[in-house]
Amino acid sequence: METAQALTTALAGGKVPDLVLIQGDDLPKFVQQPQNFHDLRGFGAEGIKSDYLDWVISQSTTRNGEILGIPTDVGGMAVAYRTDLFAAAGLPTDREAVGQLWPTWDAFIETGTRYTAATGKAFVDNAATSVFYQAVNQGSQKYYDEAGNLVYDRNPQVKQAFDLALKTIRAGVTAKQSSFSTGWSAAMGQGQFAVLAAPSWMLNAIRMNAPDTNGKWDIATIPGGRGNWGGSYLAIPKRANNPQAAWNYIAETQSPTGQLEHFLVEGSLPTTPSVYQDPRLTSRQEPFFSNAPVGKIYTSSLLGLTPFYIGPDSSAIGQEFLNALTNVEQGAGDPDDAWEAALRNIKTAIGK
């Protein structure tokens, strides 16, 4: 978000860098204004396009086929859970067995009810991020249809994800802690919830927010098995001074081998499926998360995904849905009116 604001200001008239990193959620706003960036086909992007997951690079490709960005990493989806707390609640702790507890989101809520009944504590951090944001990103269509028309108010997949979140709230299994708030960090360290949705980039957030829980976590598959949340792209602004040098950097560092190296050092998930079977990736284990094979878990959540169209208002729409759910979960929001309230707020926010 911050970087998107800085980039906007720079593009609008300031000094632009040669290379910019854009987060996936912010990307559509920039793709809508392709005149601000170099078409990377001019440097030979066409030749390496097939190295990347097609649904990922399609998001940085305009309707006219201009390629504006090269994907550096993706999120992938999984669930992080506390093995010690699961054991105390009489639930299995093995990551395979835990994954089998929740083939669906309904089964996930069911498990939560069991956990809360056994321990009297909350199961999951919150419903808005850990349920709605995950479930809505697993669909084949989100807030827009393939032609770019807004369908957020009539796409049954969105409504379904929203209702799942409401169901989670009603079940009383959430800690009501908004992701990334101070309470959320504190609650994580104290084991006030046992589970949170963890795209690959969330692992670092858990390490930093709850360093004392080292070794008590593990990672299981997400209900529904697959999905992606997050990721970034490198782009070259039109007014860059050294576009060729910037491209050389991209080609060098974002090649399949480059992304694999980066994964091994930093943990960011490659967007190049050719390295997904590489033994160095599949054998990668995270000690903080009970030696979970993160490379294997996250890359398998990415394969066979159907791409959906992300439009310029996608992040504003997502935020309003999130807000409506948070309001029910933490505030005085009426669950029966939450969906309508969200639609009303979206209409005000995006004007359509």
Add this chain to the structure above:
Amino acid sequence: MRTVTTARASTPPTAPTRERARRHIAGGPVERLTPYAYTAPFFLIFAVFGLFPLLFTFYVALFDWNPIGERTFIGTDNFARMLEDPRFWNATTNTVSIWLLSTVPQLAVALLLAHLLNHARLRFATFFRMSLLVPYITSVAATAIVFAQLFDRDFGLLNWLLGLVGVEPFDFVQSTWGSHVLIATMVAWRWFGYTTLLYLASLRAIPRAIYEASAIDGAGTWQQFRHITIPALRPVIIFTVVTSTIGGLQIFTEPLLISPSAPLTCGPIRQCQTLTLFLYEQGFGQFQFGYGAAIGVALFMIIIVIASINYLLSARIHGAHR
């Protein structure tokens, strides 16, 4: 944000001296231009960083303006939309509420503290006076993080204390008035020391003899405060009221930081989104520069109106030496 203006008009020179002064400076062209050269840097910088952005905002407000795309002239449509936008009225209410909650107690406490610190027999006076500035020199972000923790629902000190007397934990950030109190506390905390020092500086200028004389006449502390201190402080009170109004109506960082999951709206139902935050959300979150600029113009008008009312009200403090 705040500047201190201490110059006060002295009595106008009488006609003969003015005549002499004019003859004195009416030397060569160099002498005549020198004063302008001295003041020019300020006016140049003000024109570039103050006046131009102000006028340009009025201009941008008339457009549908995407900072990195097209811009279309749409006249007053942004203002029409704004007046019908419930989010605008919500932000206006929040802004006024937070401003009142932060300013009124802050100025009252500062006045009282200044009065106490001015006491002749106070020990370690310099220590107390200097420690007032600590909140002011602490970064806003650090203040926001600490206060957000103090007011936290589950782990906050305040709720822990309330819990000791059997009160259920209260979620300040999620409630409308709770979040306003939280932000107002942060703002007041940051500024009360600064305001106290301004008052104290003025208090020190009041001759002790007046207090002593009034004491001999039988005036108590309260009467001294009401009839000597407050009238003597009139100019600085007006100054602090006007500056804290301008600052209080532009509160931005505190609401931005207390709700990390929805920072630009300060929470899921915009419960503490101020006008500046709404402006920022529209301009830099949604990339609607035109609409953001229109909100800026509205804020400008609101500040002018409220500051004028303030000035008129505080100018009525009686007993002014004129």
